[in-house]
Amino acid sequence: MTDIQRMALPLALCNRDILGAAKTGSGKTLAFLIPLVECLYRQKWGKNDGVGAMVISPTRELAVQIFQVLCQFAKCHNFSAGLVIGGKDFVGEQDRISRMNILICTPGRLLQHMDQTPQFSCSNLQMLVLDEADRILDLGFSKYLNAILDNLPKERQTLLFSATQTKSVKDLARLSLNSPEYVAVHEKAEHATHKDLHQHFMECALPSKLDLLFSFIKTHLTTKGIVFLSSCKQVRMVYEAFRRLHPGIPLMLLHGKQKQQKRLEIFDTFSRTKHAFLFCTDIAARGLDFPAVEWVIQADAPEDAETYIHRVGRTARYESAGQALLILLPSEREGMLALLERKRIPITEIKARASKQRTIQPQLQSFCFKDPEFKYLAQKAFVSYIRSIYLQKEKSVFDVHALPTEEFAHALGLPGAPKIKIMKKAQGKNVSYQQAALQKQLKEEAEVEEESDSESEEEEDDNNVESKELAQPKVVTKIDKMRNRKNNTVLSEHHAKLVQESEGDFTSVVDGEDEDFMVLKRHDHALDESVPEVEMEHGSSEKAKKAERKLRKKELQQKGAKGERLVFDDDGIAHPLYEMGTEADFRAEGAPEEQILRRVEEGRRMMTEADVEDRDTAREKRRTKKLARKLRDREEAGLGGTEMQVTLGSASEDDMSSGGESSDAETEEDEADRDAKRPKMMDLEEQEALALRLLSQS
Missing domain, CATH: 3.40.50.300 (P-loop containing nucleotide triphosphate hydrolases)
Known part of the structure; x- marks a missing residue:
């Protein structure tokens, strides 16, 4: 016993x-x-x-x-x-x-x-x-x-x-x-943890945490380990990111949002696997007996010393030995080490080898740029981590305001830090105090203005108006954001050039038509004739546009300008012919570090613009699914008869209103406009076709 x-x-x-x-x-x-x-x-x-x-x-x-x-x-x-x-x-x-x-x-x-x-x-x-x-x-x-x-x-x-x-x-x-x-039985023991458990901690900045974790897994491919994270969404995001990076060892995840049958399968599979890493929350921190676990990595700090003891207890069970690694942020180090010391937990600091470290930030940025679902996971992981730090009871250890949120968001591959409501709540008292002080100051200035002459009153009124405008941030609508967007396309430069100049070329590519790779076209002798100048105005005829293009081409031929050389790939797509530049030209563009920063900023800008498009696409999908679900539920319930009013998009109250006969004061034109705005009525067959189409699109 x-x-x-x-x-x-x-x-x-x-x-x-x-x-x-x-x-x-x-x-x-x-x-x-x-x-x-x-x-x-x-x-x-x-x-x-x-x-x-x-x-x-x-x-x-x-x-x-x-x-x-x-x-x-x-x-x-x-x-x-x-x-x-x-x-x-x-x-x-x-x-x-x-x-x-x-x-x-x-x-x-x-x-x-x-x-x-x-x-x-x-x-x-x-x-x-x-x-x-x-x-x-x-x-x-x-x-x-x-x-x-x-x-x-x-x-x-x-x-x-x-x-x-x-x-x-x-x-x-x-x-x-x-x-x-x-x-x-172990109350008077020297240490609160197993005697054969070797415990280490490592200080790491928040943006570099995933780099350190992935480097650790890559250097321990013949190990069975458990990685603890603070939330379910973090577990899903880290597992999905590492799975796509193919570290060379089986990866699994276990959290409370999974179905019970799936959780039991993962529990049994990880118990029988010899080499694997399990990403999990504290759901696996207590009592579970996984055989032959060699490493326990706490990527996120535990909420208290008791949770730390239960986490590291997944290894070094009974008479076996084990290793434990705790990753701490610089702001968490002092407070967490003090908690562990009071619980008689021996822990030593280790350093990571620089030669073994590698960064995965470019790959995460690529995943977020190419896959909107992965970007959504990264956003949710960011928010859940900040929320978990904010809700920790040990405020001496966890300080949400000390976290580099922007750098952490970039480390996850995001173009910027998502908005978090809890951060606004944490600063609510300070903001309200500042607003009260500002209102008090404005009131005092108003009293002084009443006693001064008219000229000084006007000047001070202007100052008060300006201060109020500064105090109240300007509301930016979605339309303003759309108008201020730059580079609305993510297509490459040469492709955009082909699209813009396709009307003036000898040949044009038509989607959906099976044409030969090379198309011969007769020479248009009308280009050799003199064409009078044509003033291009808004709404000009097609004939005037064609004459202007011919004139432009003739001018280029007279100047001796040569066409751009293109190279066609295996798919028949044209690309500009790129030539290797000299080292002097490369140096003329600036230092290599500056060029790297410029390219990184350009990539972040493109990701920010793509982020807006992804949100619009997701919003449209949700709206389509909601409409399809309503149609399906209505059809299953057998409600409404043979006709149903279906509207797509947003409509004003006047558009959605349905009234009786028009009054005598209404003209025939008003009635026609109202009928045009009124939603169309569809029969049952059209409703079924629309529902099937929406379901297939979703």
Whole structure:
């Protein structure tokens, strides 16, 4: 037996309430499952006696793991055990839960059965076990736990186990513990973590964090490791980015937004894989036993020292060794190291080799530029990370205002930092104070103006108006943004030139027509004749435009100008003939560093412009899907008869209004205009065709 088993089993078998605390990987699961089965076996518990014991776990994966351990060593007993977690068939659980003797469950699904399953009762409960008790007693599960305890009998045996046990009198009073025994086998140990766990930390700037993480994975291709991030959206973005970069080792992701079946498959696959990296949130930080994990990398700092202990506990379990790496920002270093020191956690600093580091920022920028969905993931990852820092309770460690948001956004491949509402809330008090001071100052100036002469009043009024205009930022509408946009096309320069000059060339390319690669065209002798000058005005005829083009071409021929040489590729597309420049010409354009900066700025500008187009496209898709869904729901419900009013785009109230007959004062032209604005009525066949077309486009 392990230390926690040796000390907790005798007390639990004597029906004593226990607060058990031991290091991760020390065998706490058997320390409460053995007394649980023994208690029911002594009382000769049967299927008709109902629920006799219950184990509550904070996560589904941990509940599955406990259930598997129970099935392994208690298979010779006749007890019925059930796994009650979210993501499974609730109706099927309702039929069988009343016949279960042992329940392994999560708080949310257990409370759902207590509220919605009439035949489910826990009045005969003999033992209640809270695994990872400090997490369940935390604020995140408090409302669930309070409701569950109201449905449980007061006379019962209660066991609490965790690597970081709570001692709060208020929390223990909620559980109605009867003289509990505190069993902490490692409380007086020199360190709070495993003795064979080698712990390191590395200081890294926020924009370079992903570069460091990818470089670490590339240099550990024969390793099994877990990477902890602070949010689900970060896990998805980092996994998708690294997957596209092909590091040479299997990558997986695990977070709370996945379907339950998918989570179980990933949990089982990673457990059986020899070399892989798992990107996950704190959902995998507690209790899960992944075999042979060598490295635990905390890319985002934990919220407190207890979370750090649980994270690094995924490696160095029982008698095996392991490595742990904590990546800290410069603003987090001092505060986090102080927290770890108070918890007796030994950690040393290491440096990264410059020769092994590589940057992935250009690749991320390319992904965001080419794939709008990846750019959306990057934006959500940026916002979720800033929000997680803002919501941290340890303000001495996490300072959201110290984060280089613009540089971090560029490191994710974004053209700029997305707008975040919480940043405005954090600065709300300061902004309101500044506005109040400005209004007070304007009021004092107005009082002074009343006492001064008329000339000074006019001058000061102008100053007040200017100060008010400066205080109130100018509202920029979407139309203003569209008018101020530059380089609305992302096509290359030579392609734009071909499109612009296609009307004046001898041959033109027509989309959708199967023409030969080379087209012979007769020489137009009309070009040799003198053509009088034609003044080009707005709305001029096609004949005048043609005459002006002929005149321009004749002038070029007289000057001896030569046409631009083109090179055709395998697809028949024309490209300008590029020639290698000399080193002197290259140096004349400026220093290499300056040229690099100019090209980077040009790329960012293009990405910013493409960002606006992507948002418009996404907005149009959402609107199309919404309309198609409404049509589909209306068709399934069989409502509305054979005709339906369908409008595309935005319409004013006058356009959307439908009235009766026109009054006598209305003219025939007004009636025609109103009928033209009125939405068209479509029959059922046209509605079905429109819905199918919209669905195919979406």
